[in-house]
Amino acid sequence: MMKKGIGHYNIGDSFEDFMLIKEATKGVASNGKPFLTLILRDVTGEIDAKLWDASKDDEETFIAEQIIKLKGEVNQFRGRAQLKIFSIRPANPADGVQVSDFIEKAPVKKEVLMEKITEAIFEMQNPSIQRIVRAFVTKYQEALLTYPAASKNHHEYVSGLAHHIVSMLSIAKELHILYPKLNKDLLYAGIILHDLGKLKELSGVVSTTYTLEGKLLGHISMMVEEIGQIAKELQVEGEEVVILQHLVLSHHGKAEWGSPKPPLVREAEVLHLIDLIDAKMNILNRALDKVNPGEFTARLFAMDNRSFYKPLFEEN
Amino acid sequence: MMKKGIGHYNIGDSFEDFMLIKEATKGVASNGKPFLTLILRDVTGEIDAKLWDASKDDEETFIAEQIIKLKGEVNQFRGRAQLKIFSIRPANPADGVQVSDFIEKAPVKKEVLMEKITEAIFEMQNPSIQRIVRAFVTKYQEALLTYPAASKNHHEYVSGLAHHIVSMLSIAKELHILYPKLNKDLLYAGIILHDLGKLKELSGVVSTTYTLEGKLLGHISMMVEEIGQIAKELQVEGEEVVILQHLVLSHHGKAEWGSPKPPLVREAEVLHLIDLIDAKMNILNRALDKVNPGEFTARLFAMDNRSFYKPLFEEN
Amino acid sequence: MMKKGIGHYNIGDSFEDFMLIKEATKGVASNGKPFLTLILRDVTGEIDAKLWDASKDDEETFIAEQIIKLKGEVNQFRGRAQLKIFSIRPANPADGVQVSDFIEKAPVKKEVLMEKITEAIFEMQNPSIQRIVRAFVTKYQEALLTYPAASKNHHEYVSGLAHHIVSMLSIAKELHILYPKLNKDLLYAGIILHDLGKLKELSGVVSTTYTLEGKLLGHISMMVEEIGQIAKELQVEGEEVVILQHLVLSHHGKAEWGSPKPPLVREAEVLHLIDLIDAKMNILNRALDKVNPGEFTARLFAMDNRSFYKPLFEEN
Amino acid sequence: MMKKGIGHYNIGDSFEDFMLIKEATKGVASNGKPFLTLILRDVTGEIDAKLWDASKDDEETFIAEQIIKLKGEVNQFRGRAQLKIFSIRPANPADGVQVSDFIEKAPVKKEVLMEKITEAIFEMQNPSIQRIVRAFVTKYQEALLTYPAASKNHHEYVSGLAHHIVSMLSIAKELHILYPKLNKDLLYAGIILHDLGKLKELSGVVSTTYTLEGKLLGHISMMVEEIGQIAKELQVEGEEVVILQHLVLSHHGKAEWGSPKPPLVREAEVLHLIDLIDAKMNILNRALDKVNPGEFTARLFAMDNRSFYKPLFEEN
Amino acid sequence: MMKKGIGHYNIGDSFEDFMLIKEATKGVASNGKPFLTLILRDVTGEIDAKLWDASKDDEETFIAEQIIKLKGEVNQFRGRAQLKIFSIRPANPADGVQVSDFIEKAPVKKEVLMEKITEAIFEMQNPSIQRIVRAFVTKYQEALLTYPAASKNHHEYVSGLAHHIVSMLSIAKELHILYPKLNKDLLYAGIILHDLGKLKELSGVVSTTYTLEGKLLGHISMMVEEIGQIAKELQVEGEEVVILQHLVLSHHGKAEWGSPKPPLVREAEVLHLIDLIDAKMNILNRALDKVNPGEFTARLFAMDNRSFYKPLFEEN
Amino acid sequence: MMKKGIGHYNIGDSFEDFMLIKEATKGVASNGKPFLTLILRDVTGEIDAKLWDASKDDEETFIAEQIIKLKGEVNQFRGRAQLKIFSIRPANPADGVQVSDFIEKAPVKKEVLMEKITEAIFEMQNPSIQRIVRAFVTKYQEALLTYPAASKNHHEYVSGLAHHIVSMLSIAKELHILYPKLNKDLLYAGIILHDLGKLKELSGVVSTTYTLEGKLLGHISMMVEEIGQIAKELQVEGEEVVILQHLVLSHHGKAEWGSPKPPLVREAEVLHLIDLIDAKMNILNRALDKVNPGEFTARLFAMDNRSFYKPLFEEN
Numbered sequence A, B, C, D, E, F: 001m002m003k004k005g006i007g008h009y010n011i012g013d014s015f016e017d018f019m020l021i022k023e024a025t026k027g028v029a030s031n032g033k034p035f036l037t038l039i040l041r042d043v044t045g046e047i048d049a050k051l052w053d054a055s056k057d058d059e060e061t062f063i064a065e066q067i068i069k070l071k072g073e074v075n076q077f078r079g080r081a082q083l084k085i086f087s088i089r090p091a092n093p094a095d096g097v098q099v100s101d102f103i104e105k106a107p108v109k110k111e112v113l114m115e116k117i118t119e120a121i122f123e124m125q126n127p128s129i130q131r132i133v134r135a136f137v138t139k140y141q142e143a144l145l146t147y148p149a150a151s152k153n154h155h156e157y158v159s160g161l162a163h164h165i166v167s168m169l170s171i172a173k174e175l176h177i178l179y180p181k182l183n184k185d186l187l188y189a190g191i192i193l194h195d196l197g198k199l200k201e202l203s204g205v206v207s208t209t210y211t212l213e214g215k216l217l218g219h220i221s222m223m224v225e226e227i228g229q230i231a232k233e234l235q236v237e238g239e240e241v242v243i244l245q246h247l248v249l250s251h252h253g254k255a256e257w258g259s260p261k262p263p264l265v266r267e268a269e270v271l272h273l274i275d276l277i278d279a280k281m282n283i284l285n286r287a288l289d290k291v292n293p294g295e296f297t298a299r300l301f302a303m304d305n306r307s308f309y310k311p312l313f314e315e316n
Helices: A056-061 A110-123 A127-146 A160-178 A184-193 A212-216 A218-234 A239-249 A266-288 B056-061 B110-123 B127-146 B160-178 B184-193 B212-216 B218-234 B239-250 B266-288 C056-061 C110-123 C127-146 C160-178 C184-193 C212-216 C218-233 C239-250 C266-288 D056-061 D110-123 D127-146 D160-178 D184-193 D212-216 D218-234 D239-250 D266-288 E056-061 E110-123 E127-146 E160-178 E184-193 E212-216 E218-233 E239-250 E266-289 F056-061 F110-123 F127-146 F160-178 F184-193 F212-216 F218-234 F239-250 F266-288
Strands: A014-028 A034-042 A045-051 A067-077 A080-090 B014-028 B034-042 B045-051 B067-077 B080-090 C014-028 C034-042 C045-051 C067-077 C080-090 D014-028 D034-042 D045-051 D067-077 D080-090 E014-028 E034-042 E045-051 E067-077 E080-090 F014-028 F034-042 F045-051 F067-077 F080-090
Touching: A014 C067, A034 A056, A045 A067, A067 E014, A110 A127, A110 A160, A110 A184, A127 A160, A127 A184, A127 A218, A127 A239, A160 A184, A160 A266, A160 D160, A184 A239, A184 A266, A212 A218, A212 B239, A218 A239, A218 B218, A239 A266, A239 B212, A266 D266, B014 D067, B034 B056, B045 B067, B067 F014, B110 B127, B110 B160, B110 B184, B127 B160, B127 B184, B127 B218, B127 B239, B160 B184, B160 B266, B160 C160, B184 B239, B184 B266, B212 B218, B218 B239, B239 B266, B266 C266, C014 E067, C034 C056, C045 C067, C110 C127, C110 C160, C110 C184, C127 C160, C127 C184, C127 C218, C127 C239, C160 C184, C160 C266, C184 C239, C184 C266, C212 C218, C212 F239, C218 C239, C218 F218, C239 C266, C239 F212, D014 F067, D034 D056, D045 D067, D110 D127, D110 D160, D110 D184, D127 D160, D127 D184, D127 D218, D127 D239, D160 D184, D160 D266, D184 D239, D184 D266, D212 D218, D212 E239, D218 D239, D218 E218, D239 D266, D239 E212, E034 E056, E045 E067, E110 E127, E110 E160, E110 E184, E127 E160, E127 E184, E127 E218, E127 E239, E160 E184, E160 E266, E160 F160, E184 E239, E184 E266, E212 E218, E218 E239, E239 E266, E266 F266, F034 F056, F045 F067, F110 F127, F110 F160, F110 F184, F127 F160, F127 F184, F127 F218, F127 F239, F160 F184, F160 F266, F184 F239, F184 F266, F212 F218, F218 F239, F239 F266
Parallel strands: A045 A080, B045 B080, C045 C080, D045 D080, E045 E080, F045 F080
Antiparallel strands: A014 A034, A014 A067, A034 A045, A067 A080, B014 B034, B014 B067, B034 B045, B067 B080, C014 C034, C014 C067, C034 C045, C067 C080, D014 D034, D014 D067, D034 D045, D067 D080, E014 E034, E014 E067, E034 E045, E067 E080, F014 F034, F014 F067, F034 F045, F067 F080
């Protein structure tokens, strides 16, 4: 049986299901008549659809955040899949569907994510580091548990940021066992703090865009500043503060990638590598899930535009 | 008559004058005997000298910050000038020389520099911008008037930072007349603040090195953080704060050059260009001053390693 | 009240005004019927429009350089604005409009531009430099006062080249006051000559394209050659000639940007920087004029594809 | 008490201990007399020493692989440490020292390393992959357990290659638990095979150089070829062979780094990242071991020439 | 008279001739009706055509590899030529046309190409080199004489690979006369072997794509492996084998271009240069053939996207 | 028997022969005594030597362009060969040696080189091209036959430029036979003219340096200018002039390599490739001549710093 969700359809398949309108734009066709371009989504992906000869009524009905029931066929247009609409109607209460059914979420529950983060903070032995990290997690707890880790590319789903942090903490725990000289406090703190600036850089959980501060300063600079502020408020002093700031500042690894200083502390280097691994695994696993053994994935922008191959001897 | 100062000597010239020891390092010659490598300076430049067969006494006498009287000859060693020492002695009170005679200073007095900066702040019309800039100048006034603008490359002399700021303010004033849409408040504020982080990045005025914070965070990130702090203390809010932070953040122009965001506000772009002009003019004028018409300068590291030509029809 | 001109319209606005056809291309629609793609312009910008079901008559009427009166609405097509045509007719003498009303011009009159250039030449003290520059200005006076500075990017309007030269001369004048060691003659001469090669590289003032010589040699090489020729004709000898050639040759700053030699003379470096400033100010001012405070401009190709922000506290 | 070994000495320290001569080169001093430049090593590092006025006898005694007893002092020469020799003599049987005492070895015994590798092969479930890997390990067992992983940079010590493999296997094991979709067989096989070509690329365990084949083809190409050969000999067919070849081929990550194809299979990407982590941890741990808290390491060539900081709050 | 073939038509020309369908894709028009996008070819080039309102029957008739007779007109669509179809029918036996009439072939016959290659092998004096090359040519003779040299860019026609080899052999012969120190055996062998890996990398002669092995390993690595295998089978030993492998491995010249080692043997460097010359001449001659004197060619992707000029004084 | 000439000596060899002093520089040894650093040459290469304890007399005798007779031994200093001097004396008339015996010359006589160039001009059919080229050859005949092609890297010997031209003409002749569409006139003209600017860029045949014009404009720009001048003097008009200028302008191939325009005419591209081949063959042949089979050459700066291998199966 075919897996459910638009991400698993092929060109030519018939389609009948509920979807969420992500974006609706009005256009004028070459015959002079208005039409709507809809971007539709469910938890497995997105697809475009054109609603030709759209009436005024249609324009008011089929808007962003509206759930719809649609019958159609998956066609190809300029090399991309497009849903040909046979019939479309807005969902009604009787359908028993809700917006959150169509938005991708982390595969781990918020409570579990929070527990893991709390546990990591609890394990810390350096009180300065521990107090700063705890202050951040307390201050931003709600957003931290709902925000995506990025507006696209990797962990771009509800609770994506917390999911990313928790996966990274697991890797760090194991690396600390293999390389016991690693300072676990620093590593855990760097992981929890490294992307918290995104809570200010990104506008929110749904239809995520960049804030003005995000565009002009970036999440890294904002976070470096806030670590300084929180340390001041907590009256924490000592080298720990500047080292934590350095971990955040350098975690993109290179000036060209947005870190004005490269990692200059062992744990900063390791933080950068763990971040890479978890982001890449997230992208690869989700892309390979959508293809069969013997096939290549679509080109993955955040992986230098490579297409990855799923060997024939892999299980589907 | 030859111009005074080591910067004007040629290979083969005899030399007899006072100089300041900038660095003294002990070595062992191929004959097994100890010697001292001295880096000597006056206001026009630096030169190396070897003191062969150095006694224990010599090692204790000829140390950094000591003024000496030296007779010798300018020789060449591996393509660089080197002073051959005929005789050397430490200066004594009767000589009437002091350390500050040997250290390069800005060609404009501190008082004048301070006046110009104050005047620029006075001209500002936006109170948020004005208050933040004034707070910084008040807080750092003393260091601001003595620090160099860099540990090498350009304006690397006493009061160099303030001299650099004041020259940039003059250019900004004229550009504002030519392009009246430029926001003068922003431009002046960007100029005064852009390099203040160096007061924390560099260790001091003499034998300048980098602080730990300077190495791990850099002057740009430190300054962005402090603008946020000062704004908070002054209870200044509004877009002005983030724009000022952006001006400082982006003033190196490109990620590869240390600015995690490129200029995205008109005055940020202009700030970057004015900074380039004044730094380059400072380097070029000082290098061309040391050569005669018809000659090329030494290779200038901060100018992509180019040698510049002084045309024959220039006055010396 | 809304500012006049197509550059100030938003998606959804009704439009009724005269425009100039810049380009008209015939196409065939998916229903097999011919249509015209028109590129329309006024002094504030350009916009595309489609004339569907175009008759033979339409094809002959709506051609490049024709002024038309048009009623329509600004729509969006593939992310770009497009004029939907409700009615269209060619302008007639009674309308009292002429082609030059629709072509952007420098904001300063030709006579004033010429006066400023003449004044700069008059100020020169080195007779060799002065004679060469005067010969060029005399030879090319007419084209110099009408050509754009480029076919796109900056100062791409009637008299754009002279406007660019005169703005640069103003900056140079002020820099010379701040840095009196700059050789004013060289700087003025470099500014006046640096882009004159474009008079041969570009085909003309309207619908500017590149000449064969322009494509195969480029304006820099052509100008270097012509300085040599004119000097020969004037029997001017001495280092001035090669230095002027070097100023032109190096004014793009780097080999990758089209200068086979980088600036190796102080005034060559400054010429390059002044050129950058004036070109960038021209691009930025015109782009920011089209947006409101709190908005970003379109991406600016010649500014590394950046969008610039106009702060909320700027006047519109 | 000072840690034992030349890697822990500072400029000015007296030294008296046994060392191994790694290289001895004859030179002629400026006084016309012959001298020997010795590169000396123990398990903690290397240092240069000059033996002045060397006799014919000295030249024959003090040669590579000879153990010597030396008294001297650590001096500085052109910014590098150099041993000043007070007295030197060859070791004799009574001293009870042997060459292997002076050569760095992996901190884990050969037997343990072999056991871990065998265990990984044992866990594999795909018989094609398992047979190929087992054939390689059987064929090269002896060299595999003694070779360094590189001639310099990381794991450049006896059994370095096996140590590197075993560390990587541990990381892989944990990543497989965190990301269960990873194909463990492929990952283990890639790790064991990825650098085996170095057994042919490098000349041996001591004073390692490159073979002709190593210089002209490189270890990656040689290994890809040999996987094909071994598969043929074992009559293994199917996609596993080409995937294993791809893992080896792509493990440097980019064409510029020596991989003609970038990773295009999930496990190839992960192999590249695990390789990076273990190599970097090896370099960082060994460099940081040599400095005290509050200090920076020497510049590390294989880490983009960065110096790393050891925070004050780390234990020594 | 106009030259025959679609490559010589201009916008607006009427067209009536046979063509081969290279690709046929189904689409849905904005009016909801199906249409076919056809890519048509003859020996001079390719062109797109749309068959509107395509019936089920049309979909089954107009498929890849079908020859058709078409009347129409060359139009322009989004800046590219497109055939507007007036009438279309499949070819029938009576038309006397066949698929091979529409596929570009090398301008030299297979027999002649084979003869030249055989002759080069015959001239070799080193028996090891000769035996390896002969074994390859015997093993792959058939494919070698039909494959293109690439799927696009240069020599992308039937027998293109052999044609490329034979042209390169001619250049090598002459260079050997001018530079007699060149080892002719090596050079000839390198030329014959360098691209043979493409026989495994590319899927075949018509509608050429990449094989899995080709995508994951590339023709260079596959060929290096096979040289090793064949040498083993022939029991050829000695440095010749590794040098031949190096010639193939390095013939792209740089790591970024796919050669993990750059040329390190004289003949490897020359092989790379001869490859460049012949590939570029093939591209340039075919592109310039399609334009008239005084015109520029289309942008040539494989020539850094340059357009080349055909001088007016050239014959057409 | 060992080949004659310093280029064939190995470390440890005794040496007794005449050499020419290329450069003599005075230095002061660590014992305070003056010494001379001599750069000595014969036709096979150069070597350094130190003359310790040099007297005033020595300083006046052993100067550049002086021939000397020297006994000594080839030693190694900092990884480079150095002649240890046992005895040295200036040559006297009775020795029968002259300066030209020590300067490398092209292996072909001037007369032959001139004849080949004349012949190529004679073959040209386009009178405009022929007249321009003939005018240049007539004007510069003497220098053309004596200048090197470069101050270092390739053909850096007497008549090197003419030798380079004649070799390139031979390659062009053969390529024209293989690719008859090449315009032979253009190709020959481009070859003869491409580097003539070096006659003005370089100071002369012996101890070649750069002229001011060479440094500020470069040989390419100077030559483009002079082609324009000569064409004007000869009253040659038409596209030939600009095409010839383009050939010279573009012959370095890329902006980064000094060509402000890349080749945009077929013969310009071929000219660039032929130039590469002949320059590289000249470097490689001369470097490989100095090593034995089984050895690598020194690193070759102009070949991207590669060392080339001479296979064991090559004759020496």
